[in-house]
Amino acid sequence: QDIILEVRNLKKYFRVGRTGVLKAVDNVSFFIRRGETLGLVGESGCGKSTTGRTIIRLYDATDGEVLFKGKNVHKLKGAELKRFRREMQMIFQDPYASLNPRMTVADIIAEGLDIHGLASGKERMERVYELLETVGLNKEHASRFPHEFSGGQRQRIGIARALAVEPDFIIADEPISALDVSIQAQVVNLMKRLQREKGLTYLFIAHDLAMVKYISDRVGVMYLGTLVELTESERLYENPLHPYTEALLSAIPIPDPRVERTRERIILQGDVPSPINPPSGCRFRTRCPKAKPICAELEPVWKEVEPGHWVACHLYN
Numbered sequence: 001q002d003i004i005l006e007v008r009n010l011k012k013y014f015r016v017g018r019t020g021v022l023k024a025v026d027n028v029s030f031f032i033r034r035g036e037t038l039g040l041v042g043e044s045g046c047g048k049s050t051t052g053r054t055i056i057r058l059y060d061a062t063d064g065e066v067l068f069k070g071k072n073v074h075k076l077k078g079a080e081l082k083r084f085r086r087e088m089q090m091i092f093q094d095p096y097a098s099l100n101p102r103m104t105v106a107d108i109i110a111e112g113l114d115i116h117g118l119a120s121g122k123e124r125m126e127r128v129y130e131l132l133e134t135v136g137l138n139k140e141h142a143s144r145f146p147h148e149f150s151g152g153q154r155q156r157i158g159i160a161r162a163l164a165v166e167p168d169f170i171i172a173d174e175p176i177s178a179l180d181v182s183i184q185a186q187v188v189n190l191m192k193r194l195q196r197e198k199g200l201t202y203l204f205i206a207h208d209l210a211m212v213k214y215i216s217d218r219v220g221v222m223y224l225g226t227l228v229e230l231t232e233s234e235r236l237y238e239n240p241l242h243p244y245t246e247a248l249l250s251a252i253p254i255p256d257p258r259v260e261r262t263r264e265r266i267i268l269q270g271d272v273p274s275p276i277n278p279p280s281g282c283r284f285r286t287r288c289p290k291a292k293p294i295c296a297e298l299e300p301v302w303k304e305v306e307p308g309h310w311v312a313c314h315l316y317n
């Protein structure tokens with residue numbers, strides 16, 4: 001299967017105050033195959049949204065490369081940049097904030113068509129109706145305004161807007177976090193159906209591990225600006241190697257109370273340290289139950305410890 005996106009040693013730093021540097025994303029590397037869903041999980045502030053925003057060029061990269069279909073997205077210009085702006089789309093966390101309240105649903109959905117000059121007049125409206133149908137809404141919704149819709153419906157509108165320009169890659173940044181639990185599965189199932197029908201590739205950013213497992217082929221775990229583990233979902237959930245992944249997974253409630261919990265709950269000590277002044281060596285060491293002296297001295301290397309399973313931890317070096 002071919003690789004549609006490759007992220008190589010990506011760094012995104014922000015200046016804070018006069019002398020501080022926030023290392024939001026620090027040396028992150030991974031790839032995504034065409035047609036797959038890669039989940040990216042971690043606590044808030046771990047850098048997963050910043051990673052997504054740097055990939056889609058909402059941010060410049062401080063260092064490293066993002067290759068989309070083999071081309072460095074941060075170097076694209078002119079017609080190639082314009083094409084990239086269509087091919088990669090984003091769905092945002094907050095369907096309340098990401099839709100312009102003064103625009104009709106039709107104008108919101110058609111925004112990309114207008115910007116890229118893809119359709120006008122009757123053809124444009126036909127396209128809007130078609131997109132509404134695709135996401136489970138209908139024609140009558142076209143002339144309404146965002147505030148007339150529920151959260152789940154608004155996220156459907158956001159999805160229709162992203163689909164309008166026929167992208168092949170979608171970054172979904174916590175697309176269901178703001179929705180009621182009863183609505184979350186509906187939106188995820190819609191995304192799964194659209195992926196099958198349109199051959200979409202997803203980068204799915206979330207902190208709900210159960211939902212991420214359900215939608216993702218592979219999952220990467222981030223902590224304090226770095227990737228700590230990445231592998232196939234099944235393998236990650238059955239056999240996590242990194243102590244942080246173990247702790248995260250041990251906190252997932254087991255849905256069926258008759259099933260005995262096989263994994264002991266690991267309670268992490270302390271808070272996530274500041275990314276402005278992260279711990280030396282392994283960034284997880286201040287909370288890691290398995291830390292050893294070397295963890296304070298050396299940053300663990302991002303390494304493929306078995307085929308298709310990457311980990312950054314001294315236990316596996």
Ligand code: SF4
Pocket residue numbers: 242243244282283284285286288289290291292295300312313314315
């Ligand atoms: Fe824990 Fe050390 Fe592994 Fe970091 S490198 S996760 S501190 S054992």
Ligand code: MG
Pocket residue numbers: 044045048049174
């Ligand atoms: Mg975020």
